[in-house]
Amino acid sequence: MNALLTVENLHKGFVLHGQGGTALEVMHDLSLELRAGECLVLAGRSGIGKSTLLKMLYGNYLARRGSIRLHFSDGPLELTDLPAHAWHPLRRDVIGYVSQFLRVVPRVSAVEVVMEPLLARGADAWDARTKAETLLSRLNLPERLWQLPPGTFSGGEQQRVNIARGFIGEHPLLLLDEPTASLDAANRAEVVALIHEAKARGTAMLGIFHDEDVRSQVADRLLPLDDHLMAKTTHFPGQPS
Numbered sequence: 484m485n486a487l488l489t490v491e492n493l494h495k496g497f498v499l500h501g502q503g504g505t506a507l508e509v510m511h512d513l514s515l516e517l518r519a520g521e522c523l524v525l526a527g528r529s530g531i532g533k534s535t536l537l538k539m540l541y542g543n544y545l546a547r548r549g550s551i552r553l554h555f556s557d558g559p560l561e562l563t564d565l566p567a568h569a570w571h572p573l574r575r576d577v578i579g580y581v582s583q584f585l586r587v588v589p590r591v592s593a594v595e596v597v598m599e600p601l602l603a604r605g606a607d608a609w610d611a612r613t614k615a616e617t618l619l620s621r622l623n624l625p626e627r628l629w630q631l632p633p634g635t636f637s638g639g640e641q642q643r644v645n646i647a648r649g650f651i652g653e654h655p656l657l658l659l660d661e662p663t664a665s666l667d668a669a670n671r672a673e674v675v676a677l678i679h680e681a682k683a684r685g686t687a688m689l690g691i692f693h694d695e696d697v698r699s700q701v702a703d704r705l706l707p708l709d710d711h712l713m714a715k716t717t718h719f720p721g722q723p724s
């Protein structure tokens with residue numbers, strides 16, 4: 484099967500303007516391929532650039548050089564120079580993202596946070612709510628919390644809302660940044676089940692999992708991010724990032 488996503492010779496660095504223009508090279512010549520129905524797990528030490536890669540794929544960070552392509556039946560789409568307005572439909576329909584922490588919006592209830600990706604596509608509200616409740620119930624979020632805004636929820640409760648929101652959209656590509664980090668064993672197992680179901684639907688996933696047990700259950704392949712390739716700190720005052 485052909486790749487859904489290809490990343491070629493990707494480079495990324497940050498210029499720390501508050502630190503006298505210190506240039507931090509985070510990624511050097513990274514390439515990868517991801518197919519439908521496969522889960523590729525990023526491995527490597529803390530700070531090597533795993534989350535940075537996911538943020539580049541989601542359009543939160545710009546690449547310095549290199550190519551990120553999604554392959555559709557009518558041809559490839561290059562993401563590194565995609566205009567800002569094109570990101571909204573792409574995130575709505577193609578790329579889902581479970582970030583490490585939930586972004587909480589005041590006064591929006593947990594169930595509404597989860598429903599939102601379906602409503603954005605014009606789904607029926609009753610249908611969206613039913614799907615959201617099914618996911619929250621699978622992830623053992625107590626029913627008394629469903630109508631409350633998640634701002635005061637515990638870390639693990641917020642993360643389960645985040646996971647439900649990420650999986651409800653059934654995007655063809657799903658980015659997972661440590662979705663199980665603050666979960667107990669029962670909920671970790673539920674996330675593993677959600678990942679297996681997504682694979683069966685043909686979802687391509689790129690994930691970060693520190694938990695060895697979860698990793699071994701979900702990973703089809705591991706991509707070790709190597710210090711030699713990935714990290715180098717240099718000092719180039721004024722260099723653009």
Ligand SMILES: Nc1ncnc2c1ncn2[C@@H]1O[C@H](COP(=O)(O)OP(=O)(O)OP(=O)(O)O)[C@@H](O)[C@H]1O
Pocket residue numbers: 497499507509527528529530531532533534535536
């Ligand atoms: N917006 C930013 N500005 C400056 N430096 C950044 C920025 N985002 C990330 N970095 C730096 O890039 C490097 C990689 O960070 P990243 O968050 O991708 O690491 P990680 O591999 O996900 O680590 P962890 O396992 O701890 O989550 C770090 O040194 C970090 O300080």
Ligand SMILES: [Mg+2]
Pocket residue numbers: 533534535
């Ligand atoms: Mg990270």
